[in-house]
Amino acid sequence: MNTLFPIFVKIENLNTLVVGGGYVGLEKLTALLSNAPDAPVTLVAPEIRDEIRELAQQHPNLTLIQERYQAEYLQGRDLVIVGTNDKAVNRQVQQDCKARQLLVNVADTPDLCDFYLSSVVKKGDLKVAISTNGKSPTFAKRFREVLEEILPDSLQETLDNLTAIRNQLKGDFVQKMEKLNEITKVLR
Structure with missing residues (x-):
């Protein structure tokens, strides 16, 4: 049974930390900024993809910190999204967030998540979020594509x-x- 409670948050009013500067970090960052281009987001990672650096040039509220994650980066945050390929770092961020009562999403690790990032259909002001309770993001993505195709632009x-x-x-x-x-x- 899917017991998730769906909400839409005003991400532009929250201070979000993304941990991870690789492909997954880019994917999560792109999702955040495509929904709220002016959202204040900080990304921390020892290595940062060029595409993320390009996003930072287009989004003045995106701050990049090219360093290893440290718990001090959680100070003043409202929401944390983790997308590294280092399971020890992912678990450490999750534990640090729990100690501070911060909501955290650890990509591809449902057991460490307080929330899941949904697949989103956008048609003007209409947004439809799709969740599979963490079981198949690929299905959610495909279903989003179907809905995008059948919902009229009008x-x-x-x-x-x-x-x-x-x-x-x-x-x-x-x-x-x-x-x-x-x-x-x-x-x-």
Whole structure:
């Protein structure tokens, strides 16, 4: 049974640390910045890919620290994502985060994760997150591709129209909800 509680966080309001400057670090960093380009993110790693350095030139809130991970880098962080190929470092970061009550994701190690990064479908303001409870990120990626293909690009216009209607509705919350439910019934 999947007991995950799905939430969308305002990552641009959080201070995120990414540990790892290789391919996985790049993948996680790209996911963060594609959803919130101005998010304050620090990446620490002894070696940093050129693609990550290029991202830092495009994102002024991305700080790169080319050093080995140390627990002091957790100071002031809200969220931590680990993507190194060193299992001892991954476990150490997870233990350091637990001691500080920080949420941590350790790539490809579900047992060390407090949360999973979902595969995300984006169509304008619509975002749909897909999770397989850590069992198959590849399936989540493929399912995302299917949804991206079948969801029309005109969804943003629909969302904008529904927002305008919601803003014009009179009555209390229940009355507004009933009216919006009636209007959106055609989506079934």
